Every structure is written in C-alpha cells, then in structure tokens.
Amino acid sequence: MKYEELIKQFSWNEAEKEFSGNPNGVFNIAYEICDRWAKDPNRVAIQWEDISGEREEWTYKKLKEESDRMANAMKSMGIKKGDRIAGLLGKEMELVIMFIATWKIGAVYVPLFTAFGPDAILHRIKDCGVKLLLTNEEQKRKLEGIDISFEVLLADGLTDDGKTFWEYVHSFSCNHEIEKTLGDEPAIIQYTSGTTGLPKGAIMKQKSLFSIYPYFKYAMHIEEEDIFFGGPDLGWAFGLIACTLGPLKFGARVVLYNGRFDVEKLYQVFERYHVTSLAYTPTAYRMMMAARTVILKKYRIKISKFSSAGEPLDGEVVKFFEKNFGRAIYDHYGSTETSNIVNNYNIVDMKIKPGSMGLPLPGYQVVLIDEKGNLVKRGETGQIAVETNREKACFGGYWNNDEKLKEKILGKWLLTGDLAKQDEEGYFWFQGRADDIISSAGYRIGPTEVEASLMEHPVVLEAAVVGKPDGIKGEIVKAFIVLNDMHEPSEDLKQELSLFVKNKLSKHQYPREIEFLKELPKTQSGKIQRTLLKRREYEK
Numbered sequence: 119m120k121y122e123e124l125i126k127q128f129s130w131n132e133a134e135k136e137f138s139g140n141p142n143g144v145f146n147i148a149y150e151i152c153d154r155w156a157k158d159p160n161r162v163a164i165q166w167e168d169i170s171g172e173r174e175e176w177t178y179k180k181l182k183e184e185s186d187r188m189a190n191a192m193k194s195m196g197i198k199k200g201d202r203i204a205g206l207l208g209k210e211m212e213l214v215i216m217f218i219a220t221w222k223i224g225a226v227y228v229p230l231f232t233a234f235g236p237d238a239i240l241h242r243i244k245d246c247g248v249k250l251l252l253t254n255e256e257q258k259r260k261l262e263g264i265d266i267s268f269e270v271l272l273a274d275g276l277t278d279d280g281k282t283f284w285e286y287v288h289s290f291s292c293n294h295e296i297e298k299t300l301g302d303e304p305a306i307i308q309y310t311s312g313t314t315g316l317p318k319g320a321i322m323k324q325k326s327l328f329s330i331y332p333y334f335k336y337a338m339h340i341e342e343e344d345i346f347f348g349g350p351d352l353g354w355a356f357g358l359i360a361c362t363l364g365p366l367k368f369g370a371r372v373v374l375y376n377g378r379f380d381v382e383k384l385y386q387v388f389e390r391y392h393v394t395s396l397a398y399t400p401t402a403y404r405m406m407m408a409a410r411t412v413i414l415k416k417y418r419i420k421i422s423k424f425s426s427a428g429e430p431l432d433g434e435v436v437k438f439f440e441k442n443f444g445r446a447i448y449d450h451y452g453s454t455e456t457s458n459i460v461n462n463y464n465i466v467d468m469k470i471k472p473g474s475m476g477l478p479l480p481g482y483q484v485v486l487i488d489e490k491g492n493l494v495k496r497g498e499t500g501q502i503a504v505e506t507n508r509e510k511a512c513f514g515g516y517w518n519n520d521e522k523l524k525e526k527i528l529g530k531w532l533l534t535g536d537l538a539k540q541d542e543e544g545y546f547w548f549q550g551r552a553d554d555i556i557s558s559a560g561y562r563i564g565p566t567e568v569e570a571s572l573m574e575h576p577v578v579l580e581a582a583v584v585g586k587p588d589g590i591k592g593e594i595v596k597a598f599i600v601l602n603d604m605h606e607p608s609e610d611l612k613q614e615l616s617l618f619v620k621n622k623l624s625k626h627q628y629p630r631e632i633e634f635l636k637e638l639p640k641t642q643s644g645k646i647q648r649t650l651l652k653r654r655e656y657e658k
Contacts, residue, residue: 433472
C-alpha cells in the first residue's frame with residue numbers, strides 16, 4: 119500500500135466500527151483494552167518480567183478479574199467517578215490493574231514518573247487534587263515530613279488492617295460493572311512541561327483510543343498477533359498510551375520488562391518472548407547502536423516493526439538498523455496534546471528519509487503556519503499545527519487552566535510549539551522548538567521548573583536553563599548561573615548544584631552541565647534571553 123492510497127481509503131466511520139463503544143456517546147477505555155477480550159480465557163494480555171528474572175503471564179481474563187477487584191476496593195475507599203487517582207510505580211502489574219480499575223469506576227488517572235523528586239510529585243498531585251496515590255515504600259519516602267491530604271496505598275506494604283496489597287485486593291469481588299462514561303469525559307491527566315510556569319495537566323479524553331486509532335493502526339501497525347515491547351516508562355504518554363493501551367486495544371500481547379536499561383538484557387527479552395514490534399526512544403536506539411554488534415549476533419531477533427518517538431531520530435541510527443536488523447526505524451512525531459500526527463508508517467511501502475519525521479496522520483489536517491496563522495510556503499519553516507475538531511480530538515484542554523489552552527489555539531489550529539519544514543514530497547523535517555522546551559532522551563523538559571529549583575539554593579542569584587546538543591540524548595540540560603557575591607565558582611559547586619536539582623526534581627531534569635556567568639543576557643524589559651544562550655551552544 120502507498121501512503122496516498124492510505125489517505126484516500128481512511129474513514130473515521132470505518133474506524134468507529136473497530137470499537138465497542140461510541141466515541142461520541144458511551145465509551146470507556148477499560149472495556150476497549152481489557153474486558154472485550156476477556157471472553158477468551160486463553161488470550162494472553164501481558165507477559166511480565168523483572169530484573170531478577172521473575173516472570174508472570176496475565177491473560178485478558180485475569181486482567182479483567184483483578185482490575186474488577188481493584189475497582190471494588192477503590193470504591194470501598196470512597197473513590198467515585200471524576201476523582202483523580204495517581205500511580206507512582208515502575209512497570210508493575212499492581213500499577214496496570216490500578217489504572218484499568220480507575221477507568222472502570224469513571225475516575226481519572228494521573229501518571230507519575232518514578233524519577234520525580236518530591237517537588238515534582240507534589241506539584242502534580244496538588245494541582246489536580248489527587249485523592250489516592252498508589253506507590254511503594256521507596257517512592258513514599260520522598261514524601262516524608264510533608265503533610266498530605268490524599269490516601270496512599272502501597273504495592274509492597276501493608277494496609278491499616280495488616281493485609282498485603284494482593285490480600286487486600288483479593289478480599290473484594292471479581293465482578294464489577296463498568297461505569298458508563300462518555301467519550302468526551304476525562305480519562306487521563308498527563309502533565310507536560312512548558313517554558314513558562316509550572317507543568318500543566320493535559321486532559322486526555324476517554325475516546326483517546328479512537329482519536330489515536332490511525333496512529334496505532336498505520337504508523338505503529340499494531341496487529342492482533344503482535345508481541346509488542348514498549349520501552350518508555352508508564353509515567354509518560356508514549357509509554358502508557360502508545361506502548362500499552364494501543365496494543366491492548368488490538369488484543370495483542372504486551373511484554374512488560376521492569377528493570378534498568380541494558381542492551382544485552384533487552385536482546386534476551388526480545389528473543390525469549392519472540393517480540394515482533396518494538397517502540398522506544400531515539401536515545402535507547404542510539405545505545406543499541408553503540409553496543410557491539412557481536413552481542414546482537416548472539417540472539418535471534420524477530421522484530422519486524424520499529425517505532426520511535428520523543429525527539430528527532432538521526433539518520434545514522436536508521437541506517438544502522440536497516441543494515442543490522444534488516445528494517446529501518448520508523449520515526450514518529452507528536453505531543454501530549456496532539457498525539458503523534460506526523461509519522462513514518464510501518465504499514466506503508468514508503469520511502470524512509472533518515473532524519474525526517476515523515477508524513478501527516480490520516481484523518482487529520484496537519485500544516486505549517488506563521489505567527490499569524492497563515493500557511494507557509496513549501497520549503498519554509500513554520501510551526502506545526504493541527505486542525506481542531508471536537509468530534510475526534512483526544513485533547514480536552516488543561517486541568518483548571520483555560521488561559522494556557524487559549525495560548526495553544528490560533529484560529530482553527532492547535533499549536534504544537536515545534537518548527538518544521540516540508541520538502542518537495544511533503545515530508546516534514548524538524549527545525550527546532552518555537553519555545554524553549556528541552557528534548558533529552560525522549561523527555562520534554564521545561565526550563566522554568568529546573569530554574570525554579572536552582573533558585574532555591576542559597577548561592578544562586580539567577581539561573582537560565584537551555585538544551586545543549588548531545589550525540590546520545592539529543593540534548594542535555596545546561597544551566598547558566600549567576601552566583602551571589604559571597605560565593606565563587608568551582609567544580610565542586612557545579613556538582614553540588616546538579617545534585618541539588620536531581621534530588622528535588624528527577625534524574626532526567628537535573629543540569630548535566632553548568633556554566634557560571636557574571637550576568638545573563640536580557641531584554642530591555644529584563645526578561646532572560648534563553649534563545650541567545652541556546653544559540654551559542656548550537657553554534658559551538
């Protein structure tokens with residue numbers, strides 16, 4: 119199939135037939151990804167393995183029963199439709215049944231990343247008014263000494279009456295009737311960083327699965343018989359929605375590996391479970407390329423579909439995979455608000471141009487516009503924008519932040535904040551960000567949160583944070599700091615400041631490089647000009 123044929127053949131009406139619910143009526147994610155497949159008692163949903171080698175196999179039937187029990191347990195805690203429930207765990211099955219149960223009772227799931235520090239966790243929890251947090255003892259220690267108004271359930275601890283997590287869950291019935299939610303009701307609040315202010319909660323609707331269907335179907339090319347491995351953490355949209363909910367929606371099998379990144383260990387997992395489809399970030403693919411090919415040759419890898427998202431994918435990695443795996447990596451572009459709207463399509467016999475984001479998603483109008491909302495000419499740089507359409511949109515605005523939503527809308531367009539060019543064949547090429555978002559190892563990092571953390575250190579007078587080019591991560595976080603008069607620059611102080619942010623925010627947000635300046639470049643109105651600092655780093 120050619121891309122042009124795909125665009126011509128795609129129909130939203132036909133896509134609706136792939137779902138049990140009505141996207142513009144009664145629609146519930148939990149039924150679409152779990153219960154609809156549970157009638158077959160032998161259909162495997164998830165094969166789980168941790169770093170110690172412990173393994174579990176979960177059928178859709180078991181997933182339904184355990185999430186039903188969890189839904190009943192949550193109701194006994196007083197959780198009701200519309201309440202916000204947060205998860206702060208790695209790739210644990212306790213987390214999976216919890217977010218499915220959250221949707222079963224019509225509540226809203228708030229993903230959290232385990233590398234977050236206390237400030238980052240509390241901002242997200244307080245901003246949306248979380249009522250229950252599922253976590254473990256290690257993560258809970260981040261909240262020690264802090265007054266909290268929400269209930270905490272530990273996956274590895276005991277309840278007030280002395281029950282383990284599973285003893286507690288199994289004390290409830292395995293039958294639960296799913297709440298009749300509407301497709302436009304909130305299902306997920308995914309916090310996304312911006313350049314001004316603190317992270318904001320992007321609302322993803324119940325019908326997000328329908329909205330993103332053409333991405334699952336054509337770009338990732340998920341099929342029912344697939345064995346799918348998604349590398350990204352479940353605290354991020356790509357890991358949760360694309361790499362977990364997407365395959366489960368198709369009744370496919372998901373391999374969840376709960377362990378640190380290690381190339382040879384990944385090859386072992388790929389071989390053991392006969393993985394056919396892999397989705398990861400460019401950083402992970404670069405690390406696979408950097409590993410010796412002699413390691414690769416030890417394993418029989420059956421992957422026939424490679425998907426990448428989170429940051430631009432450089433051409434050398436694409437060529438390496440073509441040569442050594444017999445298949446190019448298909449790069450995808452999107453944002454939390456828009457999903458992946460420009461892609462290379464695994465389903466299509468298309469030319470892969472290493473370094474290109476690909477072509478627009480079927481069913482959506484994706485364009486490049488100038489500051490006034492006018493279309494730019496082919497070959498000129500413009501901001502990537504997608505036409506707003508309430509009937510198919512997955513994005514439901516920002517939680518309690520209508521002003522931020524207004525900033526994202528220009529006429530009929532939803533703005534991404536990213537810049538691109540189109541070549542003569544219509545392929546998009548990433549040109550940078552219209553704002554100051556830092557894209558590091560697949561994570562989108564807003565400089566304001568990092569700067570605010572640095573400013574809490576007593577030696578810091580001013581701070582500006584930008585992305586610096588990096589061959590592995592795409593960009594690293596670099597901080598420019600003006601010290602108080604009483605302090606002098608030193609290498610020890612650089613390490614102290616980096617560790618200070620790392621402990622407060624997360625392991626991916628801290629500055630990996632610090633430079634001390636006498637003063638920061640500013641506009642006449644006193645606004646720090648990050649653009650000048652970033653340009654200096656890119657021109658070195």
